[in-house]
Amino acid sequence: MSRLIRAVIDGGALRHNIEVIRARAPGARVMAVVKANAYGHGLEQTALSLPGADSFAVARLEEGVRLRERGISAPIVLLEGVFTDEQLREARRFDLELVVHDALQVELLAAAAPVEPPALWIKIDTGMNRLGFRPETFREAHQRLRALRPTPSDIRLMTHLACADEPDGEMTRAQLARFHAATRGVSGDVSIANTAGIFGSVPVGGDWVRPGLALYGVSPFARGTGRELGLRPVMSLESAVIAIRSVPRGETVGYGATWRAERDSRIAIVAAGYGDGLPRNLPSGAPVGIGGRIAPLCGRVSMDMIAVDVSAAEHAAVGVGTPVVLWGEDPAVETLARAAGTVPYELLCAVSQRVPLELR
Numbered sequence: 001m002s003r004l005i006r007a008v009i010d011g012g013a014l015r016h017n018i019e020v021i022r023a024r025a026p027g028a029r030v031m032a033v034v035k036a037n038a039y040g041h042g043l044e045q046t047a048l049s050l051p052g053a054d055s056f057a058v059a060r061l062e063e064g065v066r067l068r069e070r071g072i073s074a075p076i077v078l079l080e081g082v083f084t085d086e087q088l089r090e091a092r093r094f095d096l097e098l099v100v101h102d103a104l105q106v107e108l109l110a111a112a113a114p115v116e117p118p119a120l121w122i123k124i125d126t127g128m129n130r131l132g133f134r135p136e137t138f139r140e141a142h143q144r145l146r147a148l149r150p151t152p153s154d155i156r157l158m159t160h161l162a163c164a165d166e167p168d169g170e171m172t173r174a175q176l177a178r179f180h181a182a183t184r185g186v187s188g189d190v191s192i193a194n195t196a197g198i199f200g201s202v203p204v205g206g207d208w209v210r211p212g213l214a215l216y217g218v219s220p221f222a223r224g225t226g227r228e229l230g231l232r233p234v235m236s237l238e239s240a241v242i243a244i245r246s247v248p249r250g251e252t253v254g255y256g257a258t259w260r261a262e263r264d265s266r267i268a269i270v271a272a273g274y275g276d277g278l279p280r281n282l283p284s285g286a287p288v289g290i291g292g293r294i295a296p297l298c299g300r301v302s303m304d305m306i307a308v309d310v311s312a313a314e315h316a317a318v319g320v321g322t323p324v325v326l327w328g329e330d331p332a333v334e335t336l337a338r339a340a341g342t343v344p345y346e347l348l349c350a351v352s353q354r355v356p357l358e359l360r
Ligand SMILES: *Cc1c(COP(=O)(O)O)cnc(C)c1O
Pocket: 033, 035, 079, 160, 193, 194, 195, 196, 210, 211, 212, 213, 214, 220
């Protein structure tokens, strides 16, 4: 039998996807977002598979340090910046670019030993109301950064879009208008677009784009999949059938006895469960790729197993050892996320530590 559950990572697809992103954002530099263990794909391996990225972005200091320790020399941006003097010194030691989104961070920089910092990114809150200076306080913050000694040579401007995945671009246009009004006359590179901003209906522009999800071949939109954007899925979460059972009509399968056989049924038990990161709320009927075809999940997801109804004639060849695709080419992770009432981001990030990543 092939190995049980594993996440197969397609490095070729990663490189394909970054080229698709470049074609969508001609002239822009690409800051590859690899936070949250590269959305479950493996932080270091993903970065090493993307020599074409102009920089990398992470959420936490430790992630940036890990990349440096694996020899990544490209610029690395700390999307949340630093919060203590100790973190600031660590970030400097590893030559990490900082996002500055709060007055306390300006104070930290002003109080620290004067060194020539790598690029600073000042974040403007244009409506997300999560991180960033409000437009009316941005100028003052920008001036304070410019007054640091030695004068930072490169202060860049960024904001983050709240609704770029929505077909009606109203919020995005309002955010762009606020951004351009706040930064009028201020020089410096600009970065606005995440994946939805790159592929969405409103042209967003900017000198840098910040794709996360698209790198992994996945669509952020409510409909469709990455394939329709020209992307290829990078992760294929795969396992195998470990048992086949005959379930007589009228009997039930799994915890809670939520699925009842309406006919004498053939049920495949697959080694994959919420302990691996499958959402427990996946409903019966959700698609499972088994032996190259799609069959319906039946009953509840358990910690280590799921059951799949392979009664249909087209699944006659399914047996112990038949390979299973939980998500990847088919079903797409977008499809599974919709079935679970969540977004593909969450499914990818939730792949658990016990699932080995296999670079292909
Ligand atoms: C996570 C993140 C991104 C990437 O978003 P995607 O939707 O995955 O492309 C870009 N910018 C910021 C500030 C982020 O936090």
